[in-house]
Amino acid sequence: MAVSSLKRVALFGAAALACEGPTYQLHKRATGGAVWSYDESQDWGKLSEDYELCQTGMQQAPIPLNLQQGLSTAHIPRLNYSGEISGQYYNWGYGPAFRLDNENCLQGSTAVNCTVDFNAPNFTFDENGINETVYLQGWHVHTPADHSVQQDRSKAELHLVHLDRNGLERAVLAIRIDPGILSYSDFFAQAPFNSSNSDTTGGSQLFPNFNNTDTRMTGMSTPAAALREAGDFREMWTYRGSLTSPPCREGIRFFIARNVLFVSNAQMQDILRISTFSARAEQEVWMHEINV
Ligand SMILES: [Zn+2]
Structure with missing residues (x-):
């Protein structure tokens, strides 16, 4: 095995402490976690006792979805998204990502804690009879998609x-x-x-590839447009899930739009050009309470 590929694995393991979480600030501080890679996601639980949930969790994400499960009439997200937001584009180690300007997160002993921007785009949903509002931290793209539908896997998946x-x-x-x-x-x-x-920006030439998680590009993003292009989640699946990378912490509710966001061939290539494989193996459906 070439030395360079060993280095790459090590870099990737450090580069994405928690896929759903803040990434680039944390990599260098995250010294305790074991090295992991998406190529071996079935074995994450063996790498470190900190990753036990990856092996034993009952609500691990992602899971396969299909229309036989129906679509959700519960937990409907009431979206409060509008306009442009300023922030920084970067590569989260696997593909394009964006974070809000004032995002600031720290790695605690068991979870990542971030400063909340209460003015950020947000949505409210009901869980256990309680309305809960959650605030956008940023977005990133997985390639290929984490979730399959009818056993079909899309080329990519956007996570807000x-x-x-x-x-x-x-x-x-x-x-x-x-x-x-x-x-x-x-x-x-x-x-x-x-x-x-x-x-106008030279961006496509300058945008950092997946092996460069340090470069930032200030810019604007309109996540409301992404939601609109996916039907504003009027049709969706939802379930109780987890982070899709170590330490696989649970307590994350997933909402997956039924509508696919369609891009042009060139846009698809633009995404793939700066991405590398970042889909966790699908998990067995267990206590996920799909659409319930
Ligand atoms: Zn993700």
Whole structure:
């Protein structure tokens, strides 16, 4: 095995402490966690006792979805998303990502705690009869998609990560991404890795690849456009899940839009060009309470 590939595995293990969480600030401080890779996600539980939930958890994400499960009429997210937000684009070690300007997170002993921007785009959902509001922290893209539907796996999946009011990762709006004939995504058109932006920003040439998690590019993002392009979650599945990377902490509610967000072929290539494999093996359905 080439030395360079060993280095790459080590880098990746450190580069994404928690996929649903803040990433780049944490990599270098995260000295205690064992090295892991998506290629060996079935074995995460063996790597460290800190990762036991990856092996034993009853609500591990992702899980396979299908229409026989129905679509959810419960926990409907009441979206409060509008306008552009400023922040920083970066590569989370596996593909494109964006964080709000004032995101600030620290790794605690068992979880990541972040400062909450109560002015950030947010949504409210009901759980156990209690209305809970969660606030956008940022987004990142997995390739291929984490969730399959009818055993079909999309080329990518967008995760909009939300915090509870105490700054803990609490909910993910997940949108599958595929290329479509005559499709074009306004949401991705805005990103600096979109090659059609290169004349004005040079972004597609400068955007950091997956082996560069340090570079930041200040810019604007309109996540409301991504939601709109996926049907504003009017049809969706939801379940009780977890972080999809070590330490696999549970207590994360997933919402997966039924609608796929379709991009152009060129936009799909723009995403794939700066991405590398980042889908955890699907987990057995257990106590996930899908759509319940
Ligand atoms: Zn994710």
